[in-house]
Amino acid sequence: MSITASKVHEVRxxxxxxxxxxxxxxxxxxxxxxxxxxxxxxxxxxxFRARRATGVILEMIKEGKIAGRAVLLAGQxxxxxxxxxxxxxxxxGSDTPFTLxxxxxxxxxxxxxxxxxxxxxxxSIGIRIKEESEIIEGEVVEIQIDRPVTGVGAKxxxxxxxxxxxxxxxxxxxxxxxxxxxxxxxxxxxxxIDKATGKISKLGRSFTRARDxxxxxxxxxxxxxxxxxxxxRKEVVHTVTLHEIDVINSRTHGFLALFSGDTxxxxxxxxEQINMKVSEWRxxxxxxxxxxxxxxxxxxxxxxxxxxxxxxxxxxxxxxxxIMATNRGITKIRGTSYKSPHGIPIDLLxxxxxxxxxPYQEAELKEILKIRCxxxxxxxxxxxxxxxxRIANETSLRYAxxxxxxxxxxxxxxxxxxxxxxxxxxxxxxxxxENRSSQFLKEYQDDFMxxxxxxxxMETN
Amino acid sequence: MQVEASVSMxxxxxxxxxxxxxxxxxxxxxxxxVHFLFENGKEFVEEYNLDTNVVVRRAWRKKGDLxxxxxxxxxxxxxxxxxxxxDKLETAGIRESSSNPIVSRRITKTGLEWRIRNLNYPVxxxxxxxxxxxxxxxxxxxxxxxxxxTVPDLERVGLRPEQDRLSFKHQYNTLIIxxxxxxxxxELEKKIFEMVSxxxxxxxxxxxxxxx
Numbered sequence: 153m154s155i156t157a158s159k160v161h162e163v164r165x166x167x168x169x170x171x172x173x174x175x176x177x178x179x180x181x182x183x184x185x186x187x188x189x190x191x192x193x194x195x196x197x198x199x200f201r202a203r204r205a206t207g208v209i210l211e212m213i214k215e216g217k218i219a220g221r222a223v224l225l226a227g228q229x230x231x232x233x234x235x236x237x238x239x240x241x242x243x244x245g246s247d248t249p250f251t252l253x254x255x256x257x258x259x260x261x262x263x264x265x266x267x268x269x270x271x272x273x274x275x276s277i278g279i280r281i282k283e284e285s286e287i288i289e290g291e292v293v294e295i296q297i298d299r300p301v302t303g304v305g306a307k308x309x310x311x312x313x314x315x316x317x318x319x320x321x322x323x324x325x326x327x328x329x330x331x332x333x334x335x336x337x338x339x340x341x342x343x344x345i346d347k348a349t350g351k352i353s354k355l356g357r358s359f360t361r362a363r364d365x366x367x368x369x370x371x372x373x374x375x376x377x378x379x380x381x382x383x384x385r386k387e388v389v390h391t392v393t394l395h396e397i398d399v400i401n402s403r404t405h406g407f408l409a410l411f412s413g414d415t416x417x418x419x420x421x422x423x424e425q426i427n428m429k430v431s432e433w434r435x436x437x438x439x440x441x442x443x444x445x446x447x448x449x450x451x452x453x454x455x456x457x458x459x460x461x462x463x464x465x466x467x468x469x470x471x472x473x474x475i476m477a478t479n480r481g482i483t484k485i486r487g488t489s490y491k492s493p494h495g496i497p498i499d500l501l502x503x504x505x506x507x508x509x510x511p512y513q514e515a516e517l518k519e520i521l522k523i524r525c526x527x528x529x530x531x532x533x534x535x536x537x538x539x540x541x542r543i544a545n546e547t548s549l550r551y552a553x554x555x556x557x558x559x560x561x562x563x564x565x566x567x568x569x570x571x572x573x574x575x576x577x578x579x580x581x582x583x584x585x586e587n588r589s590s591q592f593l594k595e596y597q598d599d600f601m602x603x604x605x606x607x608x609x610m611e612t613n
Numbered sequence: 614m615q616v617e618a619s620v621s622m623x624x625x626x627x628x629x630x631x632x633x634x635x636x637x638x639x640x641x642x643x644x645x646x647v648h649f650l651f652e653n654g655k656e657f658v659e660e661y662n663l664d665t666n667v668v669v670r671r672a673w674r675k676k677g678d679l680x681x682x683x684x685x686x687x688x689x690x691x692x693x694x695x696x697x698x699x700d701k702l703e704t705a706g707i708r709e710s711s712s713n714p715i716v717s718r719r720i721t722k723t724g725l726e727w728r729i730r731n732l733n734y735p736v737x738x739x740x741x742x743x744x745x746x747x748x749x750x751x752x753x754x755x756x757x758x759x760x761x762x763t764v765p766d767l768e769r770v771g772l773r774p775e776q777d778r779l780s781f782k783h784q785y786n787t788l789i790i791x792x793x794x795x796x797x798x799x800e801l802e803k804k805i806f807e808m809v810s811x812x813x814x815x816x817x818x819x820x821x822x823x824x825x
Binding site: 281283288310311314315316317318319320321322323324325326327328329331345347350380381392396397400401 | 679706707708709710711712713752753756757758759760761
C-alpha cells in the first residue's frame with residue numbers, strides 16, 4: 153500500500169506567486185540525524201534546546217501512536233516560537249495535517265467557541281483512505297490551445313489522446329491548460345490524468361516516437377502506448393481530514409442546500425456517525441489514521457471555557473498533538489479574575505510539556521538578519537548589518553527586520569545597489585521603534601488628546 | 614448442470630434483493646416509477662412504460678466512499694443532462710468533447726439495445742464481439758473507437774453474452790447493437806414486473822422516497 157501511496161502522492165500545486173511573510177525563510181527545524189540542532193540551517197538560528205525538544209516531539213508525531221499530548225512553547229516576544237512551529241510543520245511534510253490558528257480565531261458570531269475548537273481539532277486528524285477514481289491514460293496525439301486575440305480572458309484548449317485501440321478528444325479548462333504547459337506535455341507523451349482532481353502525471357514518451365530526432369534527454373523514458381479503453385478505474389490513496397468528511401456528510405441535501413449553503417456548525421450526530429464509520433474502515437483495513445498537529449498561537453487569548461474543553465478533548469484517542477505558544481508571564485486567565493502562569497489554568501499546564509525559548513544572542517541576531525536580507529532580496533554591506541544588529545539588540549528583532557526593506561528602498565532611491573550604514577540610519581530616523589515612540593509620547597503628552605492627566609488639566613483651565 | 618445451478622442462484626439472489634428492498638411506486642407521465650432502497654443503503658430506480666410494460670429507465674444513486682453525493686448513474690435510458698458541465702470543466706479542467714461518441718442503453722420486449730451516437734465511420738469498420746470477460750466489445754478497424762460494454766442484465770442472471778444472439782447495424786451516425794434476450798432473462802423480468810405491478814401506487818404528486 154505504501155508503494156501506491158507514494159506513487160499517487162503527486163505534484164502539489166502549480167506555480168503560485170509567493171509573497172514574503174514573516175516566516176517564509178523557514179524550511180524546517182534544522183536538525184541533524186541525531187536530532188542535534190545545527191547552528192544555522194533551514195532558516196533556523198540559535199534556540200538549540202527548544203529546537204531539539206521540538207525534534208523529539210516531531211519523532212513522537214511521526215510515530216503516530218501517542219494521541220492528545222499538549223506542548224507549550226513559552227518565551228518572550230520575538231524569540232522564535234511561531235518560527236519553531238512553522239519549522240515543525242515543514243518537516244512533517246505535506247501528508248500530515250497541520251492546522252495553524254491563533255487563539256483569538258475562535259471568537260466568531262457564526263459558531264460557538266467549542267465548535268471552532270472541535271473543527272480545528274478535527275482538521276488536524278487525517279484519514280488515509282483508498283478510493284476508486286477514474287483515470288484517463290493515453291498517448292497525446294495533439295494539443296491545441298487558442299488564446300484570445302486581446303491577450304486577456306479564458307484560453308480554450310483541446311487535447312486528443314489515443315490508445316492502441318481508440319482516440320478521444322477532450323475539452324480543456326483553464327487550469328488544465330496551465331498544468332499541461334507547466335508539465336511541458338507535447339505530442340508523443342504518454343500521460344495519465346486523474347479525472348476527479350485533474351492531476352497530470354507524465355509516464356514517458358511513446359516508443360513510436362523513439363526515432364524522432366528532437367531534443368530528448370538521456371533520462372527520457374520510453375513506454376508502450378496504453379491498450380484498450382482510455383478511461384480506467386484505479387484505486388488511489390489519499391489523505392483527507394476528519395473535518396472534510398464531516399463537511400461532506402453534513403450538507404443539507406435537496407433544494408434546501410440552495411438556501412443554507414455551508415453549515416457553520418456540524419451536528420454532533422454527524423460527527424458520531426463519521427467516527428463510527430472511520431473505526432469501521434480501520435477494522436476493515438480500508439483506512440489509516442494519520443494524527444496531525446494543531447498549533448494554537450497566542451493561546452492566552454483562549455478563555456477558561458476553552459481551556460476546560462481542551463482538557464477534556466485531549467483525552468480522546470482521536471485527539472491530535474496540540475502545540476500552543478504564548479508570550480505571557482503570570483497573568484489573568486481570560487474569563488476569570490484569577491492569575492496563573494502563562495494565563496493558562498494550572499490543571500491544563502500540568503498536562504503539558506513546556507518548551508521555553510530564550511532571547512537571542514547578538515551573533516544569532518546577526519545571522520537571522522542576514523537570512524532575512526536574503527529572503528527580502530536586499531544586499532547589505534557588512535557595516536550596515538552590524539549597525540542593524542545593534543539596533544536589533546537595543547530595540548527589538550522585529551523592528552530591525554522592518555528596517556531591512558525600508559532601508560533597501562531608500563538605498564534604491566539613491567541609485568546604489570548595496571545598503572550602506574547611512575541608509576539604515578536614515579530608515580532608523582524615519583521610523584520610530586516602540587521605545588522611542590513611548591518616549592516621545594511621554595514628553596509631549598500634554599499636546600495629545602485623552603491623556604491620563606486630562607481631568608487634572610481641565611480643572612486647572 | 615453446474616452452470617444451470619449458478620444461473621438459478623444468481624437469479625434468485627437478485628430477485629430476493631429486490632423483494633427485500635423498501636419500495637415506493639408512483640405513476641407519472643405515463644410511466645410506472647419504482648424506487649428501491651436496499652438493505653445496504655443503495656438506491657435504485659426503475660421506470661416501466663404503462664402501455665408496453667417495458668423498462669424505459671433504470672438508474673443507480675451513486676455515493677462516494679466518503680459519503681458524498683455523486684448523483685445518479687443511468688443504466689438504461691438517456692443520460693441525465695449535465696447542468697454542471699461548464700462548472701465541471703472549471704474544477705476538474707477536463708471533459709470529453711461533445712463530438713465524441715456517446716453510449717446509451719435501451720430495453721425492448723425481445724432484446725437489449727445499445728446505441729452509440731456520433732459514430733460516423735462506415736459500417737464495415739466495426740466489429741462487435743461477445744468476450745470471455747462478460748462484456749460486449751466494440752472495435753473499429755481504423756482504431757478510432759473501442760468500448761467494452763458491460764451487460765448488467767446478464768450478470769444478474771449469471772449468464773455471459775453469446776455471439777449468436779448479437780447483431781448490429783449502422784445508420785444516421787449511430788451504431789445500434791442488439792442482443793436477443795435469453796429465456797432466463799425474460800422469465801426474471803416477468804417475475805419482477807409482476808412484483809412491481811402489485812405494489813401500492815402512490816398518487817401523482819409530491820411523494821417522498823425513503824433514503825435511509
